[in-house]
Amino acid sequence: MTGNxxxxxxxxxxxxxxxxxxxxxxxxxxxSDVTGTEDDIAxxxxxxxxxxxxxxxxxxxTASLAEGWxxxxxVECPLHSSRFNLKTGKVDGLPATxxxxxxxxxxxxxxVYLFPGERP
Amino acid sequence: xxxxxxxVVGGGVAGVSTVAELRKAGYAGELVLVxxxxxxxxxxxxxxxxxxxxxxxxxxxxxxxxxYAEQEISLVGGAVAVAIRPDxxxxxxxxxxxxxxxxxxxxxGGRAARPAVGAPSHVLRDVTDADRLRTxxxxxxxxxxxxxxxxxxxxxxxxxxxxxxxxxxxxLDPPLAAAVGVEAARWLHGLHADxxxxxxxxxxxxxxxxxxxxxxxxxxxxxxxxxDAVLLAVGLVPETGLADAAGLETSRGVLVDAGQVASHPSxxxxxxxxxxxxxxxxxxxxxxxxxxxxxxxxxxxxEPPPAAAPWWWSDRYGLxxxxxxxxxxPDAMHQNVVRGVLGEPPFSVFTLHGERxxxxxxxxxxxxxxxxxxxxxxxxxxxxxxxxxxxxxxxKLL
Ligand SMILES: Cc1cc2nc3c(=O)[nH]c(=O)nc-3n(C[C@H](O)[C@H](O)[C@H](O)COP(=O)(O)OP(=O)(O)OC[C@H]3O[C@@H](n4cnc5c(N)ncnc54)[C@H](O)[C@@H]3O)c2cc1C
Ligand code: FES
Numbered sequence: 001m002t003g004n005x006x007x008x009x010x011x012x013x014x015x016x017x018x019x020x021x022x023x024x025x026x027x028x029x030x031x032s033d034v035t036g037t038e039d040d041i042a043x044x045x046x047x048x049x050x051x052x053x054x055x056x057x058x059x060x061x062t063a064s065l066a067e068g069w070x071x072x073x074x075v076e077c078p079l080h081s082s083r084f085n086l087k088t089g090k091v092d093g094l095p096a097t098x099x100x101x102x103x104x105x106x107x108x109x110x111x112v113y114l115f116p117g118e119r120p
Numbered sequence: 121x122x123x124x125x126x127x128v129v130g131g132g133v134a135g136v137s138t139v140a141e142l143r144k145a146g147y148a149g150e151l152v153l154v155x156x157x158x159x160x161x162x163x164x165x166x167x168x169x170x171x172x173x174x175x176x177x178x179x180x181x182x183x184x185x186x187x188y189a190e191q192e193i194s195l196v197g198g199a200v201a202v203a204i205r206p207d208x209x210x211x212x213x214x215x216x217x218x219x220x221x222x223x224x225x226x227x228x229g230g231r232a233a234r235p236a237v238g239a240p241s242h243v244l245r246d247v248t249d250a251d252r253l254r255t256x257x258x259x260x261x262x263x264x265x266x267x268x269x270x271x272x273x274x275x276x277x278x279x280x281x282x283x284x285x286x287x288x289x290x291x292l293d294p295p296l297a298a299a300v301g302v303e304a305a306r307w308l309h310g311l312h313a314d315x316x317x318x319x320x321x322x323x324x325x326x327x328x329x330x331x332x333x334x335x336x337x338x339x340x341x342x343x344x345x346x347x348d349a350v351l352l353a354v355g356l357v358p359e360t361g362l363a364d365a366a367g368l369e370t371s372r373g374v375l376v377d378a379g380q381v382a383s384h385p386s387x388x389x390x391x392x393x394x395x396x397x398x399x400x401x402x403x404x405x406x407x408x409x410x411x412x413x414x415x416x417x418x419x420x421x422x423e424p425p426p427a428a429a430p431w432w433w434s435d436r437y438g439l440x441x442x443x444x445x446x447x448x449x450p451d452a453m454h455q456n457v458v459r460g461v462l463g464e465p466p467f468s469v470f471t472l473h474g475e476r477x478x479x480x481x482x483x484x485x486x487x488x489x490x491x492x493x494x495x496x497x498x499x500x501x502x503x504x505x506x507x508x509x510x511x512x513x514x515x516k517l518l
Pocket of ligand 2: 077081095
């Protein structure tokens, strides 16, 4: 369950970072205290510079996807290399078998805004 | 000839990956997975969280049980294939059933090597082994682990976590030098002593059952030592029985070509039971999974993904170790470059051949290995000084 609390449904989103704080191909984790969701949320920057958001905890065991390797539309888990689609959260590679949850992000004036619980 | 029926024998990661990839690629014919286990499960947790008691069988399933029906895969669980007949396209099960198969995929894995010893001892390959071993891992129990490879080392770590007293014996000093390079191997092996495991460089000369346990005579020691339990973690014997009986070529594995095809054109072999002619078997999880991807492509006549440098992980004492490619000892052609400080995780070590990375190993630095893997596969030229410079983003070197 990724329910929204305080900030959920917020039309402007939560400002979570500057794009320049996230190197291409990497990610940062935003604490559930900020997002109001059950899990932390990983903001992941693809190698083409676009930003995406997924639940941070890998569905296989307990790794943080924000520490993963982001490339060509996928994030690769830092523990056993399951891959998740940045846009849909779908598993693109074993050992994970359960999809994860994507969230909407928007970049305005170089700032990243997160919409927890909203589909991209 | 189009393929209308495929039978995969063995429900480890190689077999499950084969059936998954066949369906993913649009194969619509009959697809049967014969699995000695009721529901196929994953093996890496057996020396880690499962052994520690932190995970149960359901949580280590390779796929949720309903997945097989959703994918229209006939999972024949709890069944053993007793013969394959490639000429007539048949697989015979232990209950006498005959399955029709245009293609047969052997994914039978292997057994833990069990040298003849004169005392009861554990091995670790399946959940039954793990359940049995766990009953021996109680606080204060004296455990002898024979073999300090990846599995022996993982069990030492898990057993310490459960409060057992562990002696870990291996004739090599340090063990695993071929896999991780001698410098990292020495440091990793040293972790055992830091965590209260007595690591002994010796061979086991005799193991004898005593009224209270097992007496082990280690080479170079005047007296034998008493243990409550013994684990033999000395390697894998590939399961080639079905192939041998069918007259296929085997030699430390079912011999296959680059498309996983065995010496009979209707038979493929994947994972730990197979060996690519003139190569060593990887015996790692991802290699088995990728064999399945290749086998599916071969069956469907599509282009298999390009070969990739072999990758593995292992965990001990809360540290995550990964390796890729081939680590070498420094010589005229090779140098080893440390990124960070060896022994202070996160750090990594790269083997360079000229300006090409051929192998890397990392402790708590998985993205160094992910970068190395791409450097190897894409044949990127790099400088040793750039690899060693931790302010340098490795992705920028790709
Ligand atoms: C304890 C342990 C820990 C490991 N940890 C790691 C790790 O951390 N990282 C890593 O990279 N690798 C690890 N590995 C290695 C990895 O798990 C193996 O390489 C992988 O399981 C090989 O998969 P496979 O499908 O080829 O064989 P297996 O997993 O052995 O599966 C073969 C299956 O076929 C079944 N079978 C055999 N014969 C028949 C028959 N005639 N009929 C029906 N079924 C049959 C067997 O019962 C078995 O279930 C570990 C292995 C073990 C044992
Ligand atoms: S924890 Fe992510 S793949 Fe295992």
